[in-house]
Amino acid sequence: MTTSVVNVVATKSDLAAITPYGERVPVDGKKMNVVVSGSGEETIVLLPGLGTSAPALDFQPLIRQLDDTHRVIAVEPFGTGLSDQADTPRTAENIAREVHAALQQLGVDRYVLMGHSIAGIYALQYSALYADELIAFVGIDSSVPDQPGWNEPVPTDGLVALRDLGILRVMAAVSGDPYAGMPYDEHTKEQMRLLTTRNSTEPTLLDEMNRSADNFASVRGMTFPSSLPVLLFVVQDNQDVSGWLALHEQQAASVERGRVIALEGEHYLHHTRAAELGTDTNAFLKSLPVR
Template identity: 55%
Template sequence: MRTGGWMMRRGIRILLKTIGAVIIAAALFMAVVFTINIISNKSEQGKIEPYGQLVPVDGKQMNVLIQGTGEETIVLLPGYGTGAPALDFKPLIDELSPFYKVVAVEPFGYGLSDGTEKERTNANIVSELHEALQQLGIQRYTLMGHSIAGIYGLEYVNQYQDEVSAFVGIDSSVPTQGGMDEDQPVGLFKFLDKSGLMRVIKKVSGDPYAGLPFDDLTKEQMRLIANKNSSNDTTMNEMEHFKVNFASAQALAFPKDLPLLLFVQDNNTDVEGWMTLHEGQVKDSLHGRLVPLEGGHYLHHTRSKEIVQDYREFMDEVQQQK
C-alpha cells in the first residue's frame, strides 16, 4: 500500500510538472507571437506602396483606382474582407480597361482608405460610396460587385436608380442566403488578430494567390495591406452588422427595368440553394441573365476574360432591345 501511494503521488507530481511546462511553453509561444506581430506590423507599414488616388468622403479619405478612358464607366465594389480591393481586382481591371473607364473603390477600412467610426449599415456604406463617385464627377455607370456587394448593391440601385445603368454580380450575396441571420464571431477574429495568431494562420496556410495572374510585387503588396487591415475596427463593425444588413436587404429587389447580370459559382456547396437564390433575383427582371461559371468564389481571379466578354455581349443585347 505504501508503495502504491508513493507511486501515485509521484505520478501526480510528474503530471503537474508536465502541465506546468505546457502552460509555460504556451505562454512563451504567445508572447513571442505577440511581439513578432507588433514588430512586423510596424515594419510592414513602410513597405506599402501607394496606388490610386485619395478622395475626400465624410471628412476622411477613400482610396480609388481609375484605369481606362472608355466612354462608359464601370464601378467595382469588393467583397467583405478583401484586403486591397483595387489590387485584388487587377485581372478584371486589365480586361475591362481597354473598353471602359474602370473605377475600383476601396470602402472605408479596406485597401489604402481610412477607417471610420460610423456604423457599417447598408445606408451609410452606400452613401459613402456614392459621395466618392460624386467627388470624382462620375454620374452614370454600371455597378459591378463581388460577394457582399450584392447586398450593398441592392441598397445602392434603389437609392440612386437614375445613375446606375446596370448591376453585375460576381458570385454576389443574396439577402436570404443561409447563415447570415446568426451572430458572427467578431470577438474571435479580434483575438486572433491582436494576439498575432492570425499572422501565424496566414503563414501556415500558404500563398492564397499561388497560380493566379498576379506578379510577385502585387502579391506582396496585397499581403502587406491585408495584414495592415486585418480585423480592423471598421471591418469588424461591418461584420457585426451582417445580421441586420442582410435582414433589411430582404425588403428590396433589383428594379425590373435595370439590366441585371449575375455570374455565379456553379459548384458552390457552402450555401444551400446558391444557384436557385440567384435565379430568383433575375426571374422578374426585364433584362436579367444568370451565367454559371466554374471556379472559386473569387471568379474574377480566374474567369475575368469570360466575365468581360459576356458583359459586353449582354449590354449590346440590352441596347438592341430598347
C-alpha cells in the same frame, strides 16, 4: 522574444512597406481610395466582397479584362485598401452613400455597378437610392436577400487578441500563398498580404462583419428596379448554400432584362474566370438599348 513583441516590430515594418496606389478622394471628412483605369465612354464601378482587404489589387485580373473598353473605377470602401477607417456604422445604407459620395467627387453620375459577394446586398440599397444613375448591375457570385444562412453571425470573437499575440501572423506564414497560380505578380501579392495584415482586424472591417446579418435583414424581400438590367455570374456548384443558382435565377427574373451565367469555379470568380467575366459583361452591356 515573444510572438507579441515580434508582431509589434513586424507590423511597423509592414506599414512602411506598403506602396501607395490610386487616388484618395474626400468623403465625409475622411479619404476613400479609388483606382481609375481605362478611358472608355462607359464607366464600370467595382465593389468588393466582405473581408477583401485590398479591393483594387484583388480586382486586378478583372480590371485588365475591362479597361480596354471601359473606364473602370475600383472603389475601396472605408476600412479596406488604402482608405481611412470609418466613424459611422457599417450599415448597407451608409456604405452605399459613401461610395456614391466618392463617385460624385470624381464627377461620375452614370455607370454600371459591378460587385462581388455581399456587394450584391449593398447594391440593392444603392439602387433604391440612386436608380437613375445606374446603367446595369453585374454580380460576381453576389449575395442575395433571404439566402440560407443570411442571419448567421460572422465569427469575429478573438480576432484582435490573436492579432495582438502575433498568432494571425504565424498562421499566415505557415498557410502558404493564397494567390498561387493566379494572375498577380509578386509585388501585388505582397502588397495584398501587407494590407490584409493591416486591415483585417481593424474596427471598421470588424464592425462590417458584425453587422452582416443586420445588413441582410435590411434588404429582405427587396428587388432591383424592374427596369435595371441585371447580369449575374454565379458559381455553378455551390455546396455551401442550398439553391444558390435558383436564387439568382429568381433575382434575374424579377427585372425586365436579367441573365444568369453559371461558371465552374470558386467564390472569387474574378481570380480565375476574369476573361469570361470580361467577355460576357461586354456582350451583355452591348446588347442593351442605347442608354
